[in-house]
Amino acid sequence: MSSILYRVGRFSFRHKWWVLATWVAALVIVAGAVGALQPKFAQDFDLPGTDGGVAMEQLQENFPAQNKQQEEPxxxxxxxxxxxxxxxxxxxxxxxxxxxxxxxxxxxxxxxxxxxxxxxxxxxxxxxxxxxxxxxxxxxxxxxxxxxxxxxxxxxxxxxxxxxxxxxxxxxxGGVMSAQEPAGKAELIGFAIAFVIMIIAFGALIAAFIPLVTGIVGVGLTMMLVTLSAEVLSINQAATAIITMLGIAVSIDYALFIVSRYRSEAARGGDRADAAGRAVGTAGSAVVFAGLTVIIAVAALMVIGIPIITQMGLGAAVAILVAVLAALTFIPALLGAFGRFAFTPRIPWIRHAEESKDSDSLGVKFGRTLVNKPIPFVVAGLAILIVAAIPIKNMTLGMDTVTDDQVAGQELMAKGFGAGVAGPLVVVMHTDEGTIDAAANTAVAKIKALPGVAAPEMVSWTGNGPSPQNPNAGADSAMIIVTPLSSPSSPQTHDLVEAIRDTSGAVEAQGAEIHVGGQTAIMSDLSAKLDKALIPYLVVVVGLAFLIMIGVFRSIWVPLIGTIGFVFSMLATFGITTAIFTDGTFGLIDHTKPLLSFLPIFLIGVVFGLAMDYQVFLVTRMREEFIHGMSAKDAIVAGYRHGARVVVSAAVIMISVFAAFMLSPDTTAKMMGFALAIAVFFDAFLVRMVIVPGLLALLGNRAWGLPRWLDKLVLNFDIEGEKVRDRGLPSTETPVAVGGNSPEPSPSGTA
Missing domain, CATH: 3.30.70 (Alpha-Beta Plaits)
Incomplete structure (x- = not known):
């Protein structure tokens, strides 16, 4: 693979204008299609295959007037x-x-x-x-x-x-109060913070600008493709926020890794096109496998069978795919366009902007301290994660998507009419055997006797008969509006939904079927379906990614440690998010609410993929140095020398992009942004930068091998770029100018 990627990077560098023109043309074509078709996103939740979904289908078929009203605010x-x-x-x-x-x-x-x-x-x-x-x-x-x-x-x-x-x-x-401010503010803040971080990382303005342009192009193309797909598919608008959020972060991160490796390779000597090829052949291999892991994680959300979750997953997968393609082609083309000016103008007061074998950065000093005494660091990291996970015992899940500016109205309604008035249930009945009268009367009597029904004396049924003056006469379908006493997201309302469905035996005896729909019932079904899907999804994601990592690292211990570390970071994330958004710790949230039902499963998918990004980018360099002759501990330190600054910068960018969404006035958006940001913090800084290297230091040489029988079965992906490591270099590496006209110190290119 590294040989193929080397040729891709070298081709993109040498034919920069053609490559850049292709990307621009793709943007223009897709933008033109979006402008011409004007596709619109859906805002309703659909849950086919569930009782609530069937109820809404029957409502649409048998009560078209009432269904049309539900499509209007x-x-x-x-x-x-x-x-x-x-x-x-x-x-x-x-x-x-x-x-x-x-x-x-x-x-x-x-x-x-x-x-x-x-x-x-x-x-x-x-x-x-x-x-x-x-x-x-x-x-x-x-x-x-x-x-x-x-x-x-x-x-x-x-x-x-x-x-x-x-x-x-x-x-x-309700109604028009659900309208949200258009996206843009959080993204701009995320881009601004990312630009500042990249200036610090590279110590040069143009180099910092290149990943930013890549992020804008990648996310722009992704969002236009997703928007265009709304012309033929029902794409919920709620799915777009996470696609944008993840697309920005990953596009910039992957670009950061390629540009950093290009700088190192250019400093080793030879033609710059070969340096771009080596950068893509080495760091690009890591980008491909990291991207593949993320794509598997988010695309596997399809197994849940919930349209909006599937849309989020597939949209995020497209964003990752575009980010990978941009890193492999668009970045080397931009580097070729800027030529020797790519790392200018220099900012002299920023230290350690480049790798150096003569001076130690903070990352190298930390790595050396860690490998000498790993146990205290590992214990401290695990202790922090365990303490953060303690509030998880109070975690509750629900689908309370009420925006903050509706809370005051909801509270007044609950005080005057009960908490359930904001989420009525729509009970739909149908028969193919004559009229619905007997079955409808039976259902009304059963529902009136159920606990948790507000104003049971008001419960009645409406038919779809041919006479508008008396729609119950000659009707084969009935609709019953039931108002719960409890709030839409409460367990009591879920119990009432199931209790109404349990009347199906009596209703079926009258020759009819009964289903419970409405947004409240659909949200209840959504939560139940997510609970059932969590374990199978976790097995699919972790299992596939574990197999990929065995091939990437050619080790059992590295994938195992990385996966267990991920579990700890997830528990800590759920714990601290529960403490702030459900328990109201520190008073940071005005309107506390349960965690969104899809948040755990979505966090697992997204964060597992991102976690493996940092695992791949940091640990593959450690393995690269180990197989080229360094001792196990020296290889870990070398991994910090070459990768710590870039990984830390990438993680900070990711955290900043996610955290920017906490500026939203909506608690739900704040919850998503916070959970993703704190998850990346826990996983990148505690697990990938402390716990994983610490345990690898304890294992020594044993960490970097496979049993003989398994070694024969696993393909050699050459993710370290062994085949292209020295391609295009002169026989003796010499320092070359990579920014401006003066030569720069040559960082260590080989072990």
């Missing part, structure tokens, strides 16, 4: 006054009048709750609660949910703000 505006709403009748009337002026609003469905309660006393409990202190106003807008944007949301917020005050509280939840 219905925002609940909540009004509250401690002295009673009756004292604010004029303000509420004015609020209702202004709500009717919103764009595309169905004015005929916007009612003053006080007027409704007065005209129809039997409906009063549905719109007035808490002894007349809290009221509900439903605002339905004839806009497709996929077309709702921040401008629509802001128009509503302006109306709400206008009518707040004088003792009247006005909040909103």
């Amino acid at each position: 219905s925002t609940i505006v909540v009004v509250a006054a401690d002295d009673g709403l009756a004292r604010h009748a004029d303000e509420i009337q004015s609020l209702v009048a202004d709500l009717k002026t919103l764009d595309e609003v169905d004015a005929g469905t916007v009612f003053d709750p006080l007027a409704v309660a007065a005209a129809k006393p039997e409906m009063a409990s549905a719109v007035i609660g808490d002894g007349g202190k809290i009221g509900l106003i439903s605002v339905h807008q004839k806009i497709n949910l996929m077309d709702v944007d921040v401008a629509t949301k802001n128009q509503l917020l302006d109306v709400l703000e206008k009518h707040r005050g004088d003792g009247l509280k006005v909040e909103a939840t």
Whole structure:
């Protein structure tokens, strides 16, 4: 493989303008297609193959009018006054009048709750609660949910703000309140931090600029490809954030590794095209295998069978693939375009920007100390991870995706009408044997008797009969709206969903089938499905990656230590994330919530792949030096000399990109960004930089071998680039100028 990659790197360097033009052409073509087709992302959750998914399919087929309403935003505006709403009748009337002026609003469905309660006393409990202190106003807008944007949301917020005050509280939840600010701010912050780190890493401006350009091109192309796929596939918008987040971090990281190795190879002498070939043949091999590990980890999310998780996984896999291709072709082409100016202008006050065999960097000093006394470092690293993992005992999972600006409205609704009013269940029934009357009446009676149902006396069924005046007559399908007493993400609501489904025996005896749908039921099904998929997914990911690492490192101990270390870093990540976002430790989060149900399984996939990145980039250099004659401990120190600065820079960039998403006003985005950032911190700095090298130092030569029978079965991938290590070099290596006109010290190129 290294020979092939050597030729790819050398070709890209020598034919730089053609390679760069190809990348630009790809961007232009895909951008043109996106501009012409204007594809839109989906915003609804679909869960085919589950009871909730079947319910929504039947709702779409048998109740098209109600289904269409569900595809349009219905925002609940909540009004509250401690002295009673009756004292604010004029303000509420004015609020209702202004709500009717919103764009595309169905004015005929916007009612003053006080007027409704007065005209129809039997409906009063549905719109007035808490002894007349809290009221509900439903605002339905004839806009497709996929077309709702921040401008629509802001128009509503302006109306709400206008009518707040004088003792009247006005909040909103659901509908257009789910619209999010467009992405961009977090990405820009991540790029800015990455640029500063790369300046420090390279000590030169242009070299720092090259990975940044690569990241922009790679992520831009990936996101346009994902957007384009939304034209023919249902791609949920929620899947795009993690694709962007991961694409930025990995694109910059891989570029950083290639540029750093090119600098070392150029300093050894010979033609620069050969130096680019050697860089791609050596560091590029590590990029390919690291990328393959990440792709396996995220693409394996398909085994869960949940569309949005599959979309996240496949989108992330595309991002990784583009990042790998850019590192192998786009980076050497850029290096060729800049030529001898690639490492200019120099920043003289940045020390240790280059490898040196004459002076020791902090990484080398740390590595030497670690291999001399590994046990204290290993024990300290494990102790930190164990302490961080302790709060995991309080970890709860749920699908509370309510944004922070909806929390006030949710709390008022829960106070006045119960926590479940924000997440009604949609029970759908159908029969192919006559009418649904008997089965529907049986289901209503069973549901009324269940614990956890709010206002059971209000539970009734609506049919799909041919007469709009009496839809229950001649109906073969029925719909029942059930409001739980508990919140949508609570275990009690999940139990109620299952209890309704357990009535299927009685319903089937009447010749019908029953299913429970709605977003609350679908979220409950999603959580249950994720719980069942966690162990099989973990086996698939870790098993495949373990086999790949055996081939990469030609060792049993290195993959085993790396995998066990990953388990410790994951436990620590879940523990500290639970402490902050669920327990409210340190008061960093205003609105605590359970961890997202898909967070553990997604973190395992993404972080395992990233962890193996650092394992590959750091440990392969150690093995490279070991097989070229160094002792086991000296090889570890050499790995720190050549790789510590780059790995640390890459990890800090990754952490910065993820942490930038914590600036989002939404707790869910903060949770995702924090969990990914702290996971990379634990795994890169404690596991890969301390625990793994420490244990390898204890094992000595035993760490770097395979049993004879297994050695014969494992292919030699030559990830260290043995075949291209000295290709294109003169017989005696000489220092060459790699930045400016003056020669620079030649770092050690061989053991």
